[in-house]
Amino acid sequence: MSGTVIVTVAGLFMWLNLLRMVPARVAASVQFLQPVFGIAAASLITMVSRNEVGNRARNGNVR
Numbered sequence: 001m002s003g004t005v006i007v008t009v010a011g012l013f014m015w016l017n018l019l020r021m022v023p024a025r026v027a028a029s030v031q032f033l034q035p036v037f038g039i040a041a042a043s044l045i046t047m048v049s050r051n052e053v054g055n056r057a058r059n060g061n062v063r
Contacts, residue, residue: 006045011038 011034019027 006042008038 015027015031018030
């Protein structure tokens, strides 16, 4: 869940900054695609963090 929160907050800040630089029409089209990229990024963050936890558990059992 924390990966989703991080991606959502990052996406909001990116969109607000984009809104200052480009016309609202362009920013709105980018915002339309944000869920696609947000879901992919949150999934990647979750996958990486689970892999790190698994590696730590496996390495902790080896002496």
